[in-house]
Amino acid sequence: MNNQEISEITLRAKETYSSTLKENLVLITDAYKEDRLKSQGCLVCYYIHGERFGGAAMTHSKCSMCNKSLTFGTTCVDEVCSDCAALFGLCKICGGDIDMKQRKKGWVPHEKI
Numbered sequence: 351m352n353n354q355e356i357s358e359i360t361l362r363a364k365e366t367y368s369s370t371l372k373e374n375l376v377l378i379t380d381a382y383k384e385d386r387l388k389s390q391g392c393l394v395c396y397y398i399h400g401e402r403f404g405g406a407a408m409t410h411s412k413c414s415m416c417n418k419s420l421t422f423g424t425t426c427v428d429e430v431c432s433d434c435a436a437l438f439g440l441c442k443i444c445g446g447d448i449d450m451k452q453r454k455k456g457w458v459p460h461e462k463i
């Protein structure tokens with residue numbers, strides 16, 4: 351390797367470092383919290399999985415909480431409906447806690463209603 355090559359490799363490493371840092375900062379600081387909560391997604395679904403890709407086919411599923419029928423314009427379906435996500439503080443995409451807090455043992459969602 352010559353100096354030129356080393357310097358190119360270093361530049362690439364620096365670029366990767368700063369772009370990764372930027373992405374992680376967004377995640378760590380929950381930079382788009384307002385929008386994230388509006389779209390009812392947890393940190394992982396919103397920042398890490400980002401946009402969900404799926405085939406453009408009408409897909410039907412049921413809300414894991416209330417069993418309501420849900421229809422989506424893609425093959426990516428939400429785990430719970432918006433109402434249940436809001437009511438139980440869940441991520442509607444994966445069904446986990448919106449703040450990623452562990453629920454207490456024996457927590458029965460319907461007791462909250």
Ligand SMILES: [Zn+2]
Nearest residue numbers: 413416431434
């Ligand atoms: Zn529901």
Ligand SMILES: [Zn+2]
Nearest residue numbers: 392395441444
């Ligand atoms: Zn989620």
